[in-house]
Amino acid sequence: MHEFNWGLLIVVYLFLGGLSAGLFFAAGLANYLTVDDKPVYAKVARMGALLAPWPVAIGSGLLILDLGNWYRFYKLFLHFRWQSPMSIGSYLLTIFTLIAFVYLFAWLKEDERKWIFSKIPATWKQVHRLNVDISSWREKIAMVGFPFSIGVGIYTGVLLGAVSARPFWNTNLVAQMFLFSALSSGSAALLLAMLLDRKNPVEKHETKFLVTLDVVFISLELFIILPYIIHGQLSSQAVKDALTLILGGPYTVVFWVFFLFLGLLVPLAIEVYELFPSIFKGREFHGSRRMALTAAGLVLFGGFLLRYIFVYAGQVSSFHRMGLLR
C-alpha cells in the first residue's frame, strides 16, 4: 500500500496561500480602477485588503505545525536553495505576507489605527512610532505586492509541478492551473465577504465587478485544465497512467462531478447567466444575492477540491509502481 506523506494540512495550506494571493490581487486591482480620479471600488479594495493577509498567515502556521520538527522551521531561512521550490516559496510567502499586512495597515481608518495602538503599552516607544498614516501609499504597496501575489499563486502549483517523480504533477500547467484557481478563489471570497457584510450592503456595480473578474479567472482555469488532460493523454506512458487516476481511477468522481462540474462549470454558468442581460441586452445588472452567494461558495469549494485532488492523486502516481493502481 502506498502511504500519503502529505495530507490534509498541505491541502489547506496550498488553498489558503492561493486564497490570500487572489484576495490581494483582486483588492489591489479594485484600488486602481477609478472614474474621474475617484475610486469606484474603494469598498471592495478595503475589504480585500483587510482580509488578504489572514489566510496565508493561518496556512503558514498550519504548515509549520505539520513539520516533523516544527520548532526547526527557522532553518528554512538559514539556507537558500534555488533548486528547491519549497525554499524559494518560503521566502516568497514571507515577503508576500509582510506586504499584505502593510497593505492592510494602509487601509485602516484613523480610529481603527488609533484603537489598535491604544492597546499597546505606552512604554513600547519604538512600536508607537509606527502609528502613522500611510493611506497615501496604497497604490504603491499594491504595485509592489502584485508580483508577489502572483508569485505565491504560482508557487503553490510549482511546489507540486516541480516534482519529477510524480507524473501526475510534473507539468508546468499545474502552476498556471493553481494560479488561476487562486485568483478565482480570491475574487469569490471577496464577493462572499461583501455579500455577507450586512452593515455595508454591497452595491450592484461592485458585485458586477467581482463576478466579471471571476468569470475571467474561471475561464482561464478551465482552459488550462482541459489542455492538462489532453496534453497528458499525448504524453509519455507514465503520465497517461497517472491520468487514469481521474479517468476511471479512484479520483474520477471527485474530479469530474464535484470539482469540474460543481466547483467550476456551475458557478461559471451562474455568473455568465447573471452578467448576460446587462452585457448583451443592455439591461441593468440585477445582481441576485442568492445566485452570487451560491456561485462564490461553489468556487471556493472547487478551489479546495482542486488542491485536494492534486495533493492526493499526485502522491499515488509514480514511475515506480502505481500504488493503488496495481
Add this chain to the structure above:
Amino acid sequence: MAIKKKRYALVIDSRKCINCKACVVACKAENKVPVGNFRNRINEERKGEYPKLSINFEPEQCHHCADPSCVRVCPTGASWQRKDGIVLVNYDECIGCRYCMVACPYDARYFNEEEGVVDKCTFCSHRVDKGDIPACVETCPSKVRVFGDLEDPTARIHELLSTRRYRVKEPQTGNGPQLYYLL
C-alpha cells in the same frame, strides 16, 4: 596507483534471491530502524497462474542516485550527497517537511515519527568508512548483493558490470539510480 574518486554502488543478482529477508533484519538491527519502518525491502513480482506460476524476488532500497531528486528539493540542505555518491540525511538540519519523500521516485524514504525526521538507507556509511561492507551485503546467505566502488577497476562490481548484462530501475526518472540488477 592511488584511487582519487570513489563512487559506491550496489549490484544485485536478484535471480539468486530466495526472499529469506535476512538483509531486512540485518539492516533493522544494524541501523536501529523503528518498528514498522524499513530501509530495504523485497519486492515480489508474480507472473502467471497456478500451476504455471513464477515469482520473482527483487531486493530494493535507496538507489543512491547520481542526480538525486530528494537532495534537489530539500529546502534546508538536510538531504545531501557525499563525494563518493552516498546520499544521506543530516538529522540535525531536517525539519521533517517530507518533501524529499514525495520527490523520491523509488519510495525509498520513511518518516521517523519519534524523531520527526526523514530517514533511509545510508549504504551503512558508518561501516563503509571503516572499510567494511553494508550489513545487508554481509549477511545475505545467497550472495545476491555485491557492494563496491565503481571507480576501482579491481573491485568485483566492476568486473560484474563489465561482463554481465544488467538494468537499473526506471532510468526515465532521470535520477541516475545506482542499484544495478543483473539480468
